[in-house]
Amino acid sequence: MYIAIEAFADRADHLHTYQPGDIYxxxxxxxxxxxxxxxxxxxxxxxxxxxxxxxxxxESCVIEEAPVEEKPKPxxxxxxxxx
Numbered sequence: 001m002y003i004a005i006e007a008f009a010d011r012a013d014h015l016h017t018y019q020p021g022d023i024y025x026x027x028x029x030x031x032x033x034x035x036x037x038x039x040x041x042x043x044x045x046x047x048x049x050x051x052x053x054x055x056x057x058x059e060s061c062v063i064e065e066a067p068v069e070e071k072p073k074p075x076x077x078x079x080x081x082x083x
Contacts, residue, residue, distance in 0.1 A: 004020055004023075006050045007020060013025065013026070013029050016029070
């Protein structure tokens with residue numbers, strides 16, 4: 001499934017307008033893989049991606065866990081009472 005990330009009018013679909021968050025393609029409209037790649041890449045007339053494949057893994061969205069720093073244990077000083 002593809003989602004629009006920029007507003008655009010699709011010239012392949014009689015200038016149907018998509019807003020960010022809209023599902024692409026709209027219901028009832030079939031689109032070729034070539035057109036999907038064009039809109040998802042920079043090979044369209046805007047030169048930037050207009051849609052994103054939400055089912056594909058996102059390489060820049062990988063969540064890396066931060067290394068856990070171990071806190072030093074508090075040291076106890078023994079205090080001797082002088083009698």
